[in-house]
Amino acid sequence: MTEWWRDAVFYQVYPRSFADGDGDGQGDLAGLTARLDAIAALGVDALWLTPFYPSPMVDGGYDVADYTDVDPRYGDLAAFDRLLAAAHAAGLRVTIDLVPNHCSSEHRWFRDAIEAAPGSPERARFLVRDGRGPGGAQPPTNWGSVFSGASWTRFPDGQWYYHLFDPTQPDFNWANPEVAEEFERILRFWLDRGVDGFRIDVSDALIKDFDAGDTPGGHPVIPKGASSPLHEHYRAFRRVMDDYDGDRMAVLETGAPAEEVALLVRPDEMHLAFDLALTKARWTAPALHEAIEEGLAVARLSGAPATWVIENHDLPRAVTRYGADVELSGEYVPETEHEDAGGPDLEQGTRRARAAAVLLCSLPGAVYLFQGQELGLPEVEDLPDDVREDPVFHRSGGTTRGRDGCRVPLPWEGSEAPYGFGPEGSAPWLPQPEVFAGLRRELQERDPGSMLALYRELLTTRKAHTVLREGTLEWLAAHEVPGGSAGDVLAFRLRGAEESAVVVVNTGPDVVPVAPGYLVSSSVPRAALAGGLPRDAAVVVVEPTSDQENQ
Ligand code: NOJ
DSSP, X not given: OOOGXXXXXXXXEOGGXXXXXXXSSSOOHHHHHHTHXXXXXXXXXXXXXXXXXXXXXXXXXXXXXXXXXXXXXXXXXXXXXXXXXXXXXXXXXXXXXXXXXXXXXXXXXXXXXXXXXXXXXXXXXXXXXXXXSGGGOBOSSOOBXXXXXXXXXXXXXXXXXXXXXXXXXXXXXXXXXXXXXXXXHHHHHHHHHTOOEEEETTTTOSOOXXXXXXXXXXXXXXXXXXXXXXXXXXXXXXXXXXTSSSOOEEEEOOOOOHHHHHHHTSTTSOSEEOBTHHHHOOSSHHHHHHHHHHHHHHHHHHSSOOEEESOOTTSOOHHHHHHHTOOOOSTTXXXXXXXXXXXXXXXXHHHHHHHHHHHHTTSSSXXXXXXXXXXXXXXXXXXXXXXXXXXXXXXXXTSSOOSGGGOSOOOOSSSSTTXXXXXXXXXXXXXXXXXXXXXXXXXXXXXXXXXXXXXXXXHHHHHHOHHHHHOEEEEOBTTTSTTOBBTTEEEEEEEOSSOEEEEXXXXXXXXXXXXXXXEEEESSOGGGGTTSBOTTEXXXXXXXXXXXXXX
16 A cells, blocks of 8 residues: 555554553553554554653653663663564554654763863754853843743853753754754664654754844744755655655644645655644634644645644643633643633533544544543643643743643553553552543443544544545535534535545534434434434534435
């Protein structure tokens, strides 16, 4: 099969929280390998593993100290090879995280840069500048870090280095060819081992324009557009990947507007780019419509498939997000401002997360799921401050809760913590709430009404009906189909070579008619559809063939 990634379903594993094989409270590669069956049974095509490289773990492993090894807490390279072989044997491809924007301050290159003199080749691998004002005591620009605070920190000799994120995450200097060569070596290291692809962190921000100087609000200046050297770097990555057989791929993490993203997924650059708009959209038909349009626009402009996401390790869980009914304030600030209103309504959130699952699995292109999404886990909002690890929490002085709440170790089986995450008696690195008992995988496997059962059905249906993966999407208005888009209803037709399907999502309080056709997916039991499509529900029907012939 060629270009398998065009309509694949990827399952994001956060290794530290998936399964703990050795009982130290932290997930590991052996634990993951032992639990691969559960992922295969879900019906996904590939895994994406967030970083498992040696790291001081200031930013959950996105502070990489060595790009070509495995952190001892997760195992070693032999454990990675065993995981890869087992995944391939189970029919799962394996993609891994590449973090090219920055490394850890524990990386050998940065240790060397600290020791080396200003102007040395060691410093030239990072974004190093002299400061402004008397004694160079003022940072080179007023730019702020994504994780709050300044984005410049001083070397002991007074020079400044730039970090878009935490001070322990120094940014590489991509204008230095040595950096590009090093990343080519890293890509080849993992491609030689047999990985099927990469997810590229902070993919659109590798180049900064410090000449732009101070900016209002201290926003960094990141050159965009077709002329940015960024494209040359991705073309070079692509050439490396194309040297290998087996259709290796990469997906970009980017929050850039569609026109920018489309440039990065041209045929000689990278393969996919997340549409993160859907992770931020409120539960209203116009907001969902707009977010889907964003992904489709990239596809129309570039020819690359759209790539859909509703959850990842940086965002509050969907069940809580939809239960709280608030807009997210922005990247890495997963604040849900519902506390005054008495907390999220998790019943509503679960209803909507089920409908969102039907929508997600019926969108043409590639789909990413985050571990625990298939269990309908809520955000763990009441973690004690002293167990929180996210630098977003610490650097904001505790005013932003940060991302630990979606990273809590998964519940597998048993009625008490650690719910099979690790051996009995072991203490997971973040405490699991009691509500996880009722959401453990073992229970959901036996319950046809569970979120897990829904995801399994949806992925089976998606496999069986090509139109759900590859169809052309046309929005439907209310007069075109019963329950067509109007006010609270979102509806579209997917047109394929062999059949067409209609997807209807009811985000409002009123029951709406179900479009005619053969029902293939529903977020509510069939019996609940007798009077029409209830609030916060979604269905997919395959249209009668005669209907299609008439068109
Ligand atoms: C995006 C990653 O998803 C996030 O977890 C991380 O903190 C930042 N990039 C910085 O690497």
